[in-house]
Amino acid sequence: MNNFIFSYPTKVYFGKGCVKEYLACLTRPYNTVMLAYGGGSIKKNGVYDEVTGILAAEGKTVVEFSGIMPNPTYAKVQEGAKLAREKSVDFILAVGGGSTIDCCKIVAAQAVEDQDIWTMEMEKRDMPDHFLPMGAIVTVSGTGSEMNSGAVITNGEKKIKCGMLGASNAFALLDPGYTMSVPFRQVISGAFDTLSHAMETYFGRPQNRNNLSDDINEAIMRGVIANIRKLLAEPDDYEARSELMWASAMAENGILKIGKITDFQCHQMEHQLGAYTDCNHGAGLAVLHPVYYRHIYKDGLFKFKRFATEVWGTDPEGKSDEEVAAAGVEALADFIREIGLPTTLRELGVDDSTDLGAVAASCNIAPGSCKKMSHAEIARIFQEAK
Secondary structure: OOOOOOOOOOEEEEOOOHHHHHHHHHOOOOOEEEEEOOOOHHHHOOHHHHHHHHHHHOOOEEEEEOOOOOOOEHHHHHHHHHHHHHOOOOEEEEEEOHHHHHHHHHHHHHOOOOOOHHHHHHHOOOOOOOOOOEEEEEOOOOOOHHHOOEEEEEEOOOOEEEEEEOOOOOEEEEOHHHHHHOOHHHHHHHHHHHHHHHHHHHOOEOOOOOOHHHHHHHHHHHHHHHHHHHHHHOOOOHHHHHHHHHHHHHHOOOHHHOOOEOOOHHHHHHHHHHHHHOOOHHHHHHHHHHHHHHHHHHHHHHHHHHHHHHHOOOOOOOOOHHHHHHHHHHHHHHHHHHOOOOOOHHHHOOOOOOOHHHHHHOOOOOOOOOOOOOHHHHHHHHHHOO
C-alpha cells in the first residue's frame, strides 16, 4: 500500500428526521446563516419550510442564495461570496445535491479571501486555508460532495470545468427520505456518478494487486448496482435509497482512496464535455465509461478481471484473462442500457455543432490511469462515443 495521510473532518447525521432533530443545535453558535439552494425544488417538497422554520425558531437571520445551477459556475461563486460579505454571513448552509454543496465550498473560501480564488488556485497553485464555516443538508445523493473539500466549478469564460479546493462541511445531514421528491432520472444519474467514483478509484494505481481500499470498493460497487436495480423495481424503496445515499458518501470521503493514486480520467473527459455542452454529469459519465475502458482494460488486466469476477460475477469458463476482463466492461455497458442512461453522445444531446477535438484537447491527462493517455486517444474516445 502507498503511504497516506487521512483526515475525516465532517460529522455525519444519517437517517429519517435527522434535520428536525439536529439542525437547531448544530447552527446555534451562528447568527447570520446563508441558506443556499438550487432551482427551488426544496420549496415544493417541504424541505425549505422545514429548514427555515427551524432557523427562525432559533432566531437566525437568514440570507437566501438561490438559483445554483446543476453545473455551478464561477460567476455564481462570486455572486455568493459578494452576498456573504455584504450581509456579514457567519455560516453557510447548503441544501441540495453536489452542485449546491460544491458552489458553497468555494463561496466559503472566496468570501474571506481578498485574492481572486480562481487565479489563486488554478494559476498560482496557492490553496486557501481559511473559510466561512458551512454545513450541508443533502437532498440529492451521488456526488459524495458532503464529505470532502473538493468542488467542481465551471469557468464559462475559459471553458474549463475542473476541481477546486474549498471548505469541508462541519456537518452533513443525510435523510434518505429527502430524495423521494427528486425526479427519478436524476436519482439514477446520481447513483451512477457514485459507481463512477468507485470505479475510477478502483482502477487507479497500484493496479497489479488489491489493497483493503479495493476490497471495500468492490462491496460498494456491488451494493450500488444491486440498489439501483431495486429502485428500478420499486422507486419508493427507502432502504435502497438509504444504501445509495451512504454509498455516495463512502465513495468520496477518502476511504476508498487510501493507498491509491486514483484514475479519474473519465471524470476529466466528462468535465470538459460539460464545460462545452452543460450536459448532465452522471449521464455523460455513462456514455464515456465503457468506451474509455475498452481502450485501457488490456493495460490494467489484473484489476479489470477482478472487476468482472468480483463486481459483475462474470467468469466465462475456458476464457482467457483478457476475455474475462472484456466481459466485465461489456457487463457495465449492458447495465447502463438496463437502467436507461444514454449510451451515445447523440442520446446525451451532443450534436455535430460541438467541436469534440477542442473538447479533447482541453482535457487534463490523469496520472493514475493504467494506460498512458494522450489527447489524440481521448479525441478517438469522443468520436467512438458519438
